[in-house]
Amino acid sequence: MKKLRSTYHAVLISVLVISPLTGYKVNAANSVGVTNSTTSNLASPTANRTSSLDSIKLASNIKATLEEVNIWPQAGGNILTYTLNYSNGSNRNLNLIQYFSRVMTPTGTIIPGNPVTGDALKKKVLPKGTTRVTYYVNVGTTNSLIGLKIPMYVWDAKTKGYLKQVGTFNVPTQYTPTVASGKSLYTTMNDVPVTAFTESLKLYQYNGKTYAKAGISLTNRGTKVFEDPGYTVYLLSVGGTSFEMVLDSSQATYKIQPGEKKVIYYLTEIPPYLETTNMKLQYIQMDKTLKVELPKTSFSLPKATIPDLTVGKGIVKKILINNNTIETKLSNETVYAENNKGIWSFQLHLKNSGNKAVTMPSYALAIKSSEGKAFPIKAKSLNGISLNPLEEKVLQFTAELPLDVDQKPVHLELIEEIKADVLAADPTTESVGKSSKLTLPVAYFTIPYTHRPDTQQGSDYTTTNAYGTFSYKLHTLQRFPWKDDDIIVAKLSITNTQSTTLTLPNLKGALKIGEDDLTSSTDLFMDKQVATLASGKTIDMYVLTKIPYTSNIDKMQINLYSVANEENVSFLSLSSNNTVNDVDSIERGGSFMVAGKGKNAKVQEKKTIVYAGSNSNIVYTELLMSNEENRQSKMARLQAYYQTADGQFYEAISNQSDISAAPGGKQLIAFWTKIPKSVSTSNMMFYMGSGITGNKLSEPGQESTGVVNIGSLRLSPQSSYANMSEVTLSPYTLSIQSADGRIKEGSDSISIVMNYNLFKDSSYDTGIFNHKLILKMTDSYGQSQEKALVLGTDLTVGNQNRITMSFSSDQFKNLYGGYYRLTLYDEIQGERIELASQEYSLTYERLPEIEK
Incomplete structure (x- = not known):
């Protein structure tokens, strides 16, 4: 620019000559508004091309008409311009170098006129043609057209000085240009x-x-x-x-x-x-x-007017950009208080109702209070965006105002910034000022004071933003133990309610809990490969962060946003004061569903057992996970915690298979934890969810960074004690049919032959079998000896199997029968729990007598 x-x-009294004369029409301007109009067949103009002041005959069939006279002040002398229209009615070319004009000022000074640069090469007029030539003259200090004369001369060798005056144009006194x-x-x-x-x-x-x-x-x-x-x-x-x-x-x-x-x-x-x-x-x-x-x-110019730029609530404000009409409107205006500030949120709707593409110019945005205080808003998302004909765009903005500022009402100022180096000089003061731009107000939108309502869980809401119209739902707000912290998980879903595809930006999540902004530690879990949603389709997403487990939650704000031009652009913002710990309850015998791309599965409890120890109890839970996919797939890793009736949480250790499951195939997952003996194991709850690593569901063996889709199961533990005829260590079931213990006279060893059946359930896969079966033999003296038996190796799968074991002690030489007790233990990670115990008779075998 x-x-x-x-x-x-x-200012000169007269600046430009356009004077209506008899025979020429100058009509009133068309009152059409500001819209473009195009016609293929243009009507004849109702206004003359120029005004003619007078004509002078230069020769037979040749004349010159004075059409325009203008004067403009300049530092080196005021410049007078005038235009002569030469008309050649003859049948031969007219040579303009034979004709001359001069300007006579009111003081009598005569100054030759010279063609302006654009007309300097006009030398001839064709037969029956016309040519317009504009001349300029430096008239010095003359600043008025009154009294000016323009004499015309023709080259004539017979005239003294070779120039013959053929007439003079007199500028009329009443003339206005x-x-x-x-x-x-x-x-x-x-x-x-x-x-x-x-x-x-x-x-x-x-x-x-x-x-x-x-x-x-x-x-x-x-x-x-x-x-x-x-x-x-x-x-x-x-x-x-x-x-x-x-x-x-x-x-x-x-x-x-x-x-x-x-x-x-x-x-x-x-x-x-x-x-x-x-x-x-x-x-x-x-x-x-x-x-x-x-x-x-x-x-x-017409009489100056001062436009009313105030735009009422819900009113469409039309603005012109390069003669295209852009409809603008505010919507979804809300405010809430936070950190002694009023946080305002609103959407600016733009629609190009013209017939040409438009690029928005540079604007400044500000929220202005009734007290006249203005608070700027970043406007990068508005400046320079393009709108095709009939295209609509919705821009989201937020602003912060101190609470000590009157916020009823406030206005959004839309100010156009026009770049220009502006120099102002006033001869009366000899002062000079400079500014780099013009700031022209375009509209003052009224923003109604509407407190942002809380989003209710389970309710559907509809909104529109720059990407389209969609509905959303807040499903759950969950709190779950996580290492030394708690993890907060908000589950949302978005459904495309428009008839066209909804494009999703590269979304990020942000959580604010109370006054704490946790944006930097918030993660968004969703299927990032979904960039678009077809009409009617839905996508689930989880916004999660970690907080100290001692933190209280009374208010939560959830934001989805993308980053454009190094600015956060809001996609969806909502708040809720609903109760956290909204965990889905799994009915007894019911299923917990794992949902995720390639990870869909169903989980059911198989059994929960409390193993009573001397100083602590072990709570042990087995789950069966069924692959709901139509192809072989690695199952998602489950994370779990046990909660006692008094609200204490204990992290569950897991054992989960890392092999892929066939379609419909099942896997056994085992969880256990150690609980102090003094803590009741009645009315316990089991909380589990799908672990996540980055933006995918975790697989067994991967370290999870969070958990989503949390469910709870009320446990009804079984007793750990069983009889020797049925001892279960999944996937094995051991049945001791009989045990025959014998000691020979004078021997220090007891020999036990144990008959058993061992069954392995192959209907599901398991992780690494880390159970150890410990068999303890207690003799009549109360002394015990142990042997570790490996299921599947020491004890083989099948029926009517037999294993022989021997136990030695010097004291056994004095045994003459009696009893012994066999006790089976399950040892996990160094912790031992009793499974079953039974007493058997010990047979004493005398040595045969030697005849003397």
Whole structure:
């Protein structure tokens, strides 16, 4: 954009000559609004191309008509321009070098006129043709058209001085060069015929400054595209002040197609005390070769108005951007208090209701209180975005206002920022000021005070943002023990309710709990490969973070956002004060469902046993997980905790198979924990969920970073004690059929032959079998000896099997029968629990007597 300047000087009484004469019509301007219009068959113009002041006969069938006279002040002397239209009615070429014009000032000074650079090469007029030539003269300090004369001369060798005066143009005293307000002009700009008339003059006040915005309508009457001619434009006041103007930023490189009409807007800053009646708009063309400014067309502007920029609740505000109408509206305005601030949230809707693509100019946004305090908002998401015809976009914004500021009501200020180097010079004070931009207010949207409601779990809500319209639901808010902390998990779902595809950005999650912003430690778990949602489709997502287990929760805010241009762009924001620990309860005999891509499974409790120890109890739970996928798949790793009736949590140690399960296949998962003897094991709860690693469900053997989809199961533990006929160590079941213990006379060893059946359940897979079966033999003296038996090796699978064991002690030499006890123990991770125990008779075998 070119440099903008404002120079104070005496305005000439007359600036531009466009005077209606008898026989020429200058009609009132068309009252059509600001929309573009194009017609294939243009009507004849109702305004003359230019005004003719008078004609002078130069020779037979040859005449010159004075059409335009203008004057413009400049530092090196005021420049007068005038245009002569040469008409050649003869049958041969007219050589213009034979004709001359001069300017006579009121003081009698005669100055030769010279063609401007653009017309310097016009030397001839074709037969029956016309040619317009504009001349310029430096008239020094002359600043009025009154009394000016333009004598015409013809080359004549017989006349003294070789120039014969053939007539003089006298500028009429009542002559005014400016097009009256409400009148249209048919003229040329850069050799393109256009119809022009002034549309409006509006004044805007912002931050103690006053801005003027003038609109002029241009209709291209030619056959080629009309582009910005590069003229300098001035706003002229009746009191003698001129201000250089700049194009509206959205029209910096405007083009007008043949037959098309556009309103072109020019802006400038003016003093707030300036008289704004009878203002004019003046076009000036810079002749770079001559280094002079040449006055062009000027227009009287309508009476200045001050537009009401306030936009009521729910009202659509239409703004013009490069002659395209953009509909703007605020919606979903809410506020809530946090950290002694009012947190405002709202959406700005934009719709291009025009017929051309539009790029939004640069804007500044601010929330302004009724006290006049303004709080800026980042506007990167608005500036420079493009809107195709009929395209709609929704932008989300937030703002923070201190609570000591009156927040009923507040307004959103939409301010256009127009880049311009503005120089202002006032000869009366010799002061110079400079600013780098013009800030023009566009709209003041009223933001109603609406407290943001809490989102209720299980309810459906519908919203619209920049990506489309969708419904969302807050399913659960769960709290789960995690190492030394607690993990908070919010489950959401989003459903595409529109008829077209909903595109999802690269979402991130953020949680605020009370006054604590946990954005940096919040994770979002969802299927990141889902970039779009078809109409009617739903996607689940989990927002989770970790907090100290001692923390209390009374309020939670959940945010989904993406990052664009290094800014967080809100996708969905909600708050809830619902109870946390909303964990789905699994009925006795019911199923817990694991949901995840390639990990869908069903989990059921097989059994829970409490093994009573001497100093502590072990709670042991077995689950069966069934693969619900249609292909072989590795199951998700489960994370679990036991909770006692008094609210204490104990982390569960797991044993889970890491091999893939066939479709419909089952796997046995074992969990256990050690609980102090003093803690009751009645009314215990078992909490479990799917572990996650990064953005995927964890697999067995992977370290989980969190857990989702938590369910709870009320346990009804069985007794650990069983008889020797049925001892279960999944997947094995051992049945001791009999035990025959014998000791021979004088021997120090007891021999026991144990008959057994061993069954292995192959209907499910297991992890590494880390149970140890310990057999303890207690003799009649109360002394015990142990043997470790490996199921499947020492004890083989099958029926009617036999194993022989021997136990030795010197004291056995004195045994003559009696009994012994066999006790079976399950040893896990060094912890031993009794499974079954039974007493058997010991047979004493005497040695045969030796006959003497």
